Structures are given as structure tokens and as C-alpha cells.
Amino acid sequence: xxxxxxxxxxxxxxxxxxxxxxxxxxxxxxxxxxxxxxxxxxxxxxxxxxxxxxxxxxxxxxxxxxxxxxxxxxxxxxxxxxxxxxxxxxxxxxxxxxxxxxxxxxxxxxxxxxxxxxxxxxxxxxxxxxxxxxxxxxxxxxxxxxxxxxxxxxxxxxxxxxxxxxxxxxxxxxxxxxxxxxxxxxxxxxxxxxxxxxxxxxxxxxxxxxxxxxxxxxxxxxxxxxxxxxxxxxxxxxxxxxxxxxxxxxxxxxxxxxxxxxxxxxxxxxxxxxxxxxxxxxxxxxxxxxxxxxxxx
Amino acid sequence: xxxxxxxxxxxxxxxxxxxxxxxxxxxxxxxxxxxxxxxxxxxxxxxxxxxxxxxxxxxxxxxxxxxxxxxxxxxxxxxxxxxxxxxxxxxxxxxxxxxxxxxxxxxxxxxxxxxxxxxxxxxxxxxxxxxxxxxxxxxxxxxxxxxxxxxxxxxxxxxxxxxxxxxxxxxxxxxxxxxxxxxxxxxxxxxxxxxxxxxxxxxxxxxxxxxxxxxxxx
Numbered sequence: 001x002x003x004x005x006x007x008x009x010x011x012x013x014x015x016x017x018x019x020x021x022x023x024x025x026x027x028x029x030x031x032x033x034x035x036x037x038x039x040x041x042x043x044x045x046x047x048x049x050x051x052x053x054x055x056x057x058x059x060x061x062x063x064x065x066x067x068x069x070x071x072x073x074x075x076x077x078x079x080x081x082x083x084x085x086x087x088x089x090x091x092x093x094x095x096x097x098x099x100x101x102x103x104x105x106x107x108x109x110x111x112x113x114x115x116x117x118x119x120x121x122x123x124x125x126x127x128x129x130x131x132x133x134x135x136x137x138x139x140x141x142x143x144x145x146x147x148x149x150x151x152x153x154x155x156x157x158x159x160x161x162x163x164x165x166x167x168x169x170x171x172x173x174x175x176x177x178x179x180x181x182x183x184x185x186x187x188x189x190x191x192x193x194x195x196x197x198x199x200x201x202x203x204x205x206x207x208x209x210x211x212x213x214x215x216x217x218x219x220x221x222x223x224x225x226x227x228x229x230x231x232x233x234x235x236x237x238x239x240x241x242x243x244x245x246x247x248x249x250x251x252x253x254x255x256x257x258x259x260x261x262x263x264x265x266x267x268x269x270x271x272x273x274x275x276x277x278x279x280x281x282x283x284x285x286x287x288x289x290x291x292x293x294x295x296x297x
Numbered sequence: 298x299x300x301x302x303x304x305x306x307x308x309x310x311x312x313x314x315x316x317x318x319x320x321x322x323x324x325x326x327x328x329x330x331x332x333x334x335x336x337x338x339x340x341x342x343x344x345x346x347x348x349x350x351x352x353x354x355x356x357x358x359x360x361x362x363x364x365x366x367x368x369x370x371x372x373x374x375x376x377x378x379x380x381x382x383x384x385x386x387x388x389x390x391x392x393x394x395x396x397x398x399x400x401x402x403x404x405x406x407x408x409x410x411x412x413x414x415x416x417x418x419x420x421x422x423x424x425x426x427x428x429x430x431x432x433x434x435x436x437x438x439x440x441x442x443x444x445x446x447x448x449x450x451x452x453x454x455x456x457x458x459x460x461x462x463x464x465x466x467x468x469x470x471x472x473x474x475x476x477x478x479x480x481x482x483x484x485x486x487x488x489x490x491x492x493x494x495x496x497x498x499x500x501x502x503x504x505x506x507x508x509x510x511x512x513x514x515x
Contacts, residue, residue, distance in 0.1 A: 106356065109351070109381055110305075110306060113381055113408075114306040114308055114309050115308060117306075117308075117309050117312070117381075117408045117409065117411065118308040118309055118311075118312045120409060120411060120412040121309075121312035121313070121315070121316055121411045121412070121414075122312065122315075123412065124316075124411060124412045124413060124414040124417075125315070125316060125319055125414055128414050128415065153412050154412075156412070157409050157412045160408070160409040161409065164381060164382065167381075168382070173351070173357075173381075173382055174382070174384055174386075176355075176356070176357045177357050177358060181384070181386055184384075184385055184386050185384050185385055185386070185438075188385040188438040189438060
């Protein structure tokens with residue numbers, strides 16, 4: 001559950017504004033200190049009623065301690081409701097973002113990618129016609145034209161490959177058929193021999209599927225790039241309300257959750273849906289990374 | 298050849314019709330979704346169908362479902378599946394369905410391959426004639442997925458090359474040409490592959506399909 005900052009206490013004796021340390025109004029502590037000093041001075045000069053200042057200091061100190069706690073207690077139901085509201089709006093935002101990414105991928109597929117395929121077709125035909133003509137007439141300028149058209153055709157084909165990788169990085173189309181389907185493709189494209197075990201009786205929400213997919217993608221890339229692993233195992237299972245994912249490899253180990261590192265970034269992203277990432281990677285291996293995600297945001 | 302095209306993108310559809318016409322083939326129908334594709338194949342009984350994977354209404358794997366259904370209902374029609382993405386699972390489903398028929402007549406290519414018009418039309422002709430045409434990308438992905446299987450581990454790198462070209466639907470002659478070795482050497486490799494995969498000597502074509510499927514399924 002998210003931590004909620006207590007609302008500032010109401011100033012009763014003295015209030016110097018709303019500075020808070022650990023949820024306690026600084027003004028109260030300052031006031032209490034002033035009362036203690038004033039009381040001590042009065043007593044020192046033999047004014048017995050200086051005791052009243054000590055009482056005031058005690059009262060202020062107690063209030064400084066109690067008011068924020070009382071406020072927390074008083075606001076608890078409101079805060080619980082607020083957390084629920086935030087969770088709801090987060091779910092809406094995340095699902096909306098997932099849907100938006102899916103739409104961008106579809107637009108690329110139907111737009112730029114399709115147009116490029118059409119361009120490649122025309123260039124392919126043009127090259128064939130030109131080279132037939134070049135062979136018949138034997139003109140050097142025809143040969144040059146064939147070369148140019150062929151270079152354009154190859155560049156266009158490369159652009160299609162790049163667009164495909166880009167689109168897959170935005171939203172892997174196979175995710176539409178489920179996390180298992182998308183992970184199978186990911187495992188096949190990985191540089192490692194990946195054993196895949198997926199046991200999900202029902203589909204998590206789209207944002208969770210997307211997060212699990214990119215989590216797996218990054219962990220497999222890490223295993224291939226940094227650990228020197230040959231084989232990896234990718235297991236996706238479920239517990240009530242949770243999707244669990246385990247990526248293990250036979251590499252050299254030594255992976256750590258360092259601030260600013262890739263794994264820490266991954267852990268941060270997992271946290272945005274109240275998930276958890278755990279890394280076990282002793283020197284010499286093996287590395288086992290476990291991610292727990294809620295099935296629904 | 299008489300061909301039916303199913304592709305929801307109008308520009309690609311028009312481009313395919315143009316390419317096929319240029320090579321002297323007749324497009325008997327060009328449609329935009331899986332349902333219209335089934336109807337067109339029922340009506341025209343074409344030699345081959347070129348089928349996009351993502352089509353209305355769901356834009357997921359409508360083309361794969363239609364391709365499998367066409368192979369089941371129209372043995373005379375080869376199906377070339379044509380997609381922006383290669384998905385290993387789709388390849389396995391298509392080839393699983395093909396092996397059920399004891400033959401292929403199935404192709405699975407990335408859309409960019411049309412850039413090489415000659416090879417694309419060759420692939421389509423192979424599929425129409427009951428052969429297979431698999432994108433090198435399919436082979437790479439399936440190879441990636443197969444590295445853990447012991448049977449295939451026993452193959453030498455050269456035998457792997459030969460098997461992957463067999464999976465693309467190439468004949469021994471074509472494999473010899475690609476690898477720049479003699480056809481006799483290819484035959485030897487193929488015999489070794491059959492032996493290592495434990496395929497009994499029976500009908501050579503049948504064993505060839507089985508070897509490819511073993512390679513693809515594992």
C-alpha cells in the first residue's frame with residue numbers, strides 16, 4: 001500500500017507555517033522549546049508561575065506528538081479510499097497506454113510497413129525489366145540504372161526490417177494472441193536455447209502482459225549478453241491474483257541490482273504495478289530472476 | 298497459374314496482382330478478408346492462394362486458420378502465407394496441418410521477400426505444385442528453438458545447412474547449387490540426416506517431409 005503523507009496539524013498554540021519533519025509540525029517543537037526556556041528563566045528569577053510555561057511546553061510537545069497521529073487515524077478511511085482511487089486510475093492509464101501502443105503498431109503495419117512492401121514490389125519489378133533491357137541492348141547506362149534500382153530495392157528492404165523491429169519493440173503483435181504465444185516467439189528469436197514453460201489458466205490484463213513480455217525480453221537479453229549462458233529457462237506460472245515469471249540461465253552469475261543498472265530499472269518498472277523483482281545470482285552462477293506481477297493492474 | 302489473393306492492404310494487393318500478371322499468372326480473385334478468401338477458393342479452385350496472416354475482423358491469425366482450412370478442403374490448392382512477421386508457432390501449426398495431408402503445399406514467407414520477384418514467384422510455383430517454401434527467417438527461428446534436441450545435435454553443421462535448405466523446400470539439385478557442392482554430396486548428407494534422425498528407408502519424399510518436420514517440431 002502506498003504511504004500517504006499526513007495532513008498538517010492545526011496550529012493551536014503557535015503555527016509558523018507548514019514545515020513538517022516526519023509528519024510533525026516543526027512549529028510545535030519550536031514552541032515547546034521556547035516555553036521551556038521562558039519557564040526556566042522565570043524560575044531562575046524566582047517567579048514560581050514560570051511552572052505554567054513548563055506545563056504549556058509539555059502540552060505543546062504532546063500535541064506535536066499526538067496531532068499528526070490523530071490526523072492519520074482520522075484520515076485513514078479517506079486515505080484508503082484515495083489509494084483505491086489511485087489504483088483504479090493507474091489501471092485505466094496503464095491499459096490506455098497499452099491500447100495506444102497497440103494502435104501505433106497497427107498503424108505502422110497498415111501504413112508505413114504496407115507502403116514499403118508496395119515500394120519494394122515495384123522496385124523488384126523495375127529491376128527485372130531494366131536488367132532484361134540491359135541484357136538486350138548492352139548499354140552501360142542501363143547497367144548503371146539496374147545498379148541504382150537494385151540499391152534502392154535493398155535499402156527499402158532494410159527499412160522494412162527496421163520498421164518490423166521498431167514495431168515489435170512498441171507492441172509485439174503476437175501479444176494479441178496471448179502472453180504464451182508472444183513468449184514462444186521471443187524464445188525462438190533469442191540467441192540462447194530457451195526452454196519455455198507457460199501455465200496461465202486465464203489472461204492477465206493487457207498492461208501486465210506487456211510488462212511481463214518486455215521483462216522476459218530484457219532478462220533473456222541480459223542472460224545472452226552478460227552471463228555467457230548457453231541455455232535459459234523461462235517459466236511463467238500463476239498464484240491467486242499473481243503472475244509469476246522465472247528466468248534462469250546457466251551463465252556465470254554475478255548479476256546485481258545496482259542503482260542505475262538495467263536490473264534496477266526493471267525492478268522500478270515492475271514496482272509501478274506493485275510487482276516485485278528478485279535476483280539471485282551468486283558468482284559462478286546460476287542466475288535466477290523472479291518477477292511477481294499482479295494479474296490485473 | 299490461377300491464383301487467389303487475400304490481403305487486407307489495398308496497395309499490397311494491387312502490387313501482388315501486378316507482379317503475378319507481369320509473370321504471366323492470372324489472379325482470379327483478390328479479396329480483403331478470410332471469409333471472402335474461403336468463398337473465392339471454393340468458387341475458383343485456384344492452383345495457389347497467397348494469404349496474409351492479419352486480416353479483419355480480429356487482425357490476429359485469421360490467415361493461418363484460413364490457410365489450414367483451405368489445405369484441408371482443397372488438396373489441389375497450395376497456400377503461400379505471407380506476413381509482416383514470422384511467428385514460430387504459426388509455422389508449426391501450418392506444417393503440422395501440412396504433414397497431416399502427407400505432403401506440403403504450404404509456404405510461409407515474410408512480405409519483404411517480394412522484393413525478389415523471381416524468387417517469390419518460384420516459391421509460389423513450388424507451393425502450387427505441392428512443395429514447400431519456408432522463409433529463411435522461419436528456419437533461423439526454428440533452428441534457434443531446436444538447438445536443445447539431442448537428435449539434431451548429432452548432425453554436423455553441414456548437415457544442418459542441408460536440412461534447413463530442405464525445410465525451405467529446395468530439391469537436392471538446388472541445395473547443391475546453393476552450398477556449392479556436388480549433388481552426390483548432398484545425397485550423402487541427406488542419407489546421413491535420415492540415418493541420424495532414425496528415419497527408416499521407405500519412400501524418399503515421405504522421409505524428406507518427416508525429417509523436415511522433425512527439424513521444425515523439435
